[in-house]
Amino acid sequence: MTSKNSKRFDDVRPGEALPELAIPITVLLINSGAIATRDYFPGHHDKDAAQQLGSPHVFMNILTTSGLAQRFVEDWAGPAVRFKDLKIKLGAPNYPGDTMTFSGEVVRTDAASRTVEVALKGKNSMGSHVTGSATLVMP
Amino acid sequence: MAEQEWMSEVRAKVGREYGRVYAWDEVNAPMIRQWCEVMGVDNPLYTDADYAATTEFGGIVAPPAMLQAWCLEGLHANNYAPGSTDENPYEVLKTMEAHGMPSVVAVNSDLAFERYVKLGEKLYYTTKLEAIGEEKTTALGTGFFVTLIMSFFSQKPEGDEKVGQLTFRVFKFRAANVPTAAKADDKDSAPAVHKIKRPKPGMSDDTRFYWEGANAGKLMIQRCTCCSTLRHPPAPVCIKCHSFDWDTVQASGKGSVYSFVVMHYPEVPPFDYPNPVGLIELDEGVRIIAGLVGVKRDQIKIGQRVQVEFQSFDDGELILPMFRPVAA
Numbered sequence: 001m002t003s004k005n006s007k008r009f010d011d012v013r014p015g016e017a018l019p020e021l022a023i024p025i026t027v028l029l030i031n032s033g034a035i036a037t038r039d040y041f042p043g044h045h046d047k048d049a050a051q052q053l054g055s056p057h058v059f060m061n062i063l064t065t066s067g068l069a070q071r072f073v074e075d076w077a078g079p080a081v082r083f084k085d086l087k088i089k090l091g092a093p094n095y096p097g098d099t100m101t102f103s104g105e106v107v108r109t110d111a112a113s114r115t116v117e118v119a120l121k122g123k124n125s126m127g128s129h130v131t132g133s134a135t136l137v138m139p
Numbered sequence: 140m141a142e143q144e145w146m147s148e149v150r151a152k153v154g155r156e157y158g159r160v161y162a163w164d165e166v167n168a169p170m171i172r173q174w175c176e177v178m179g180v181d182n183p184l185y186t187d188a189d190y191a192a193t194t195e196f197g198g199i200v201a202p203p204a205m206l207q208a209w210c211l212e213g214l215h216a217n218n219y220a221p222g223s224t225d226e227n228p229y230e231v232l233k234t235m236e237a238h239g240m241p242s243v244v245a246v247n248s249d250l251a252f253e254r255y256v257k258l259g260e261k262l263y264y265t266t267k268l269e270a271i272g273e274e275k276t277t278a279l280g281t282g283f284f285v286t287l288i289m290s291f292f293s294q295k296p297e298g299d300e301k302v303g304q305l306t307f308r309v310f311k312f313r314a315a316n317v318p319t320a321a322k323a324d325d326k327d328s329a330p331a332v333h334k335i336k337r338p339k340p341g342m343s344d345d346t347r348f349y350w351e352g353a354n355a356g357k358l359m360i361q362r363c364t365c366c367s368t369l370r371h372p373p374a375p376v377c378i379k380c381h382s383f384d385w386d387t388v389q390a391s392g393k394g395s396v397y398s399f400v401v402m403h404y405p406e407v408p409p410f411d412y413p414n415p416v417g418l419i420e421l422d423e424g425v426r427i428i429a430g431l432v433g434v435k436r437d438q439i440k441i442g443q444r445v446q447v448e449f450q451s452f453d454d455g456e457l458i459l460p461m462f463r464p465v466a467a
Contacts, residue, residue, distance in 0.1 A: 023179075029177070032177045033177050033178070036170075036173050036174045036176075036177040036178070036208075037174070037205070037207075037208040037211070038208045038209075038211040038212075038213050039208075039211060040213065040214050040216075053241075053242045053314060054242060054279065054280065054314030054315065056333075061245070062245035062248050063204070063207060063208055063248070064177075064178070065248075066204040066207075066248050066250065067174065067177075067178035067180070067202070067204045067205070068178055068179075069204070070178070070180065070202060070203065070204040071178050071179050071180045074180065074182050079182040079183055079184050079190075080194075082255070083203045083204075083252055084251070084252060085249070085250060085251040085252065086203060086204055086249075086250045086252075087247075087248070087249040087250065088247070088248050088249075089246065089247050090244070090245060090246055090247070092408070093244075095332050096332075097332045098332040124332075125332055125334045125335065125408070125409070126332070126333075126334075126335055126408055127335070127406060127407070127408035127409075128406055
């Protein structure tokens with residue numbers, strides 16, 4: 001595991017695209033993500049409750065989306081980068097049976113602080129589930 | 140429209156700060172490991188003690204995106220860990236609920252980190268009701284965007300230390316379309332995801348040749364049989380000699396970019412954005428609007444030579460001519 005490569009600040013240029021990451025959205029992922037983030041809101045595990053709220057099925061909670069966004073950025077950046085922030089905005093819900101595909105690119109670098117800002121987007125078949133950004137400090 | 144009276148009570152609370160809500164558990168390895176397992180996070184910093192010992196932290200830390208999870212109440216709503224404030228930081232949401240806005244969705248989560256938190260740290264947060272927007276109607280329903288700022292601290296004998304902040308925005312609303320019980324049953328067999336398809340072109344006797352041509356991989360142009368003038372978009376009458384008689388010819392599919400736009404916002408599914416759309420001047424002389432492919436948005440040039448290609452959308456339900464740059 002320790003051999004896993006980390007990006008270094010000098011390796012990164014604005015415009016660099018992050019490798020895409022496709023995540024199948026399942027009832028299991030939505031349920032287990034909600035519980036792993038201690039979110040017991042019924043819309044994330046109870047289909048009947050979700051339908052009473054006007055949704056066709058259970059939908060992913062925002063803390064799981066945050067976690068998946070962290071993974072998407074970290075898969076590219078490696079274990080030695082440190083997050084300064086992680087900002088996300090939700091759009092179309094993630095329902096079971098869909099696939100969310102993350103894409104992203106480096107939008108800004110700052111040599112003085114060795115920070116890199118990454119813009120990210122997770123699209124499903126209904127549009128953008130999540131748009132956001134992360135600021136990273138790189139070795 | 141004037142707001143209902145109860146909303147002024149809600150608005151009076153904007154700016155209010157609420158007391159501490161403690162985490163049930165200290166930052167711990169089992170909860171971290173399970174979170175990483177579910178999210179698919181494989182950074183050894185969070186799960187491999189030997190690796191983590193070699194980092195500046197000297198041991199395992201929690202994934203930053205977990206910050207909010209530590210202090211959530213868990214299975215029983217509003218059952219906060221001992222020592223937590225009796226105030227309810229979400230009281231305005233309860234008030235809105237009591238006034239017919241039972242639904243809530245999280246919209247924004249902006250996390251900022253002062254530092255990563257280590258195993259054994261005991262966290263709490265305080266909340267400020269930052270803002271309540273004007274009444275809005277979205278696709279989900281009608282309600283209010285409510286913004287809360289939560290500041291997270293780690294308890295320390297020498298003085299508590301701020302570790303991060305979360306700006307959290309939710310939409311509290313009355314659902315536009317609550318299914319009845321019967322309708323909900325119907326939905327059991329229906330898929331949750333309704334794939335959004337490209338809009339279909341309207342088709343008339345004047346335009347059918349164009350779309351049937353596209354289905355056959357041919358770019359067809361209307362021609363006046365009296366004076367041989369080509370015209371596009373299709374129309375019943377010749378723009379030059381006013382004859383109603385016409386036939387069609389197959390265009391070469393070669394042309395150049397006469398003008399273009401790049402659509403950025405709003406992002407309407409199922410299109411990809413940025414979405415470049417060209418006004419193509421065909422070598423035959425007529426101009427045609429179509430999507431541009433195989434070119435980055437900042438590399439499109441007026442006069443760029445292009446060639447038609449036919450792309451299939453929605454499992455072959457729709458074939459569209461698109462134009463791709465080619466060497467001059």
